[in-house]
Amino acid sequence: MELTDDIDTLGVAFHEVGHGLAASKASLAVKRLRIERSWWTGKVSCGYTLLNPPTPDAPATVWQAYSVMLFAGQTAQLRFYDQAGVLTPTVQANVERGSASDFQFWLDDRARTGGMTETNARRSAQAFCDQHWPRMTQLAERLAARMQLAGSAL
Numbered sequence: 001m002e003l004t005d006d007i008d009t010l011g012v013a014f015h016e017v018g019h020g021l022a023a024s025k026a027s028l029a030v031k032r033l034r035i036e037r038s039w040w041t042g043k044v045s046c047g048y049t050l051l052n053p054p055t056p057d058a059p060a061t062v063w064q065a066y067s068v069m070l071f072a073g074q075t076a077q078l079r080f081y082d083q084a085g086v087l088t089p090t091v092q093a094n095v096e097r098g099s100a101s102d103f104q105f106w107l108d109d110r111a112r113t114g115g116m117t118e119t120n121a122r123r124s125a126q127a128f129c130d131q132h133w134p135r136m137t138q139l140a141e142r143l144a145a146r147m148q149l150a151g152s153a154l
Helices: 005-025 060-084 089-098 100-113 118-146
Strands: 030-037 044-051 148-150
Touching: 005 030, 005 044, 005 060, 005 089, 005 118, 030 118, 060 089, 060 100, 060 118, 089 100, 100 118, 118 148
Parallel strands: none
Antiparallel strands: 030 044, 030 148
């Protein structure tokens, strides 16, 4: 199968819904999820999830949930592309490049997580996606159709 604009838009929607739903379940205030199109090409260029991160003095468990949220976006997007039959090494590399800022946030804040490793955060993100996949699918389809969702929709 070919990676069409519609599939790519849905992939970005899954990424943002992964972040948003994980943040919401961790009681982090999510304001909105949005997908942006390039003014030049008209194709999806990026997405973002606007939320309030934990305060520096938040307990380690809150920072652990934040870590899971950071990895849930990439995990959901890769799972969707795999299920859609478009996950190639090139697509995976592009998703990883697009998730670089998420990984950098984790690197910056990992000392606050009480020792949660990257491996554990990724495994927890996978378990989160497994548990919430039907809801993530509904929300991603809605986000892809509307290009934005309010945090209250989660």
